[in-house]
Amino acid sequence: MAKRNSSGRGQRDLKVRVKSARGRKLSSTRWLERQLNDPYVRRAKAEGYRGRAAFKILELDDKYRFLVPGARVVDLGCAPGGWCQVAVKRVNALGDRTDKARGRVIGVDLQEVEPIAGAEIHQLDFLDDGADDTVKAWLGGEADVVMSDMAAASSGHKQTDHLRIIALCEAAAEFAFDVLAPGGTFVAKVLAGGAETGLQTTLKQRFEKVVNLKPPASRSDSSEKFVVATGFRGRTEE
Incomplete structure (x- = not known):
C-alpha cells in the first residue's frame, strides 16, 4: 500500500510489517517480512524472473561481459532457473537477434526444473563420473561459460556451512576445468570465511x-x- 507523504510531493512505498502467527517461528516471520520488502523480489516478479538471484548474474555480466551472443553456457545447479533465463537472453539462445550469433544454454540440476524457453534443462548430478563428457556431448563441444549459484544445504553451523559451500565450489571448478574451452569463464558463489584460499590459488x-x-x-x-x-x-596434463 502507498501513502502520500506530508510534503505532498507524491507517494512512497511503506515498509510491510508481518504479524506473528500461531505456529510460525519468529525467524520465518522475519524472512517473510524481508521478502515482502525486498525490491529485487518485486523486480523479479515484475520482469518475469524465477527469483531475485537473476539480478546477481545480470550485475556480474554487466561488469565483466561473459554472456555474449553465441556463447555456450552451462549452469550448474540451475534450479529454479533464473540464471538460465538471463543467459538465454544475453547469449541469444532463442535466435531473436538475427544479426547476432546464436548461443546455447544447458542447465543441470539434481531436481526437475520447469522448462525454460531457449534453455536445455537436464536432471543430472554433475559429480557423477562422465558427467563432463555428457554435458560436452549435449553442447556439441566445449563450453564458453560455466556458472554456479549452488549452495549446500544449511546445517545451522556457520563454519560447517562455509566448508560445505567451498567444497561444492571446488567441485564446480574442477568440472569447469574439464568442459571449458580455452579463454572461457567460470562464475560461482562462495562464502567469505577463510577456507576459500586454496580455491583462489x-x-x-x-x-x-x-x-x-x-x-x-x-x-x-x-x-x-x-x-x-x-x-x-x-x-x-596430469
Missing part, C-alpha cells in the same frame, strides 16, 4: 584473471560473494 593458476565481488543484488547481511575467473588457460 587454483583458479589463479588456471585463469588469466580472478576477481571476487559482492554484486548489489546480494543482501548486505549475507556472507556470500562471487568469484569471476576469466581467460581459462586450457586443460593441463
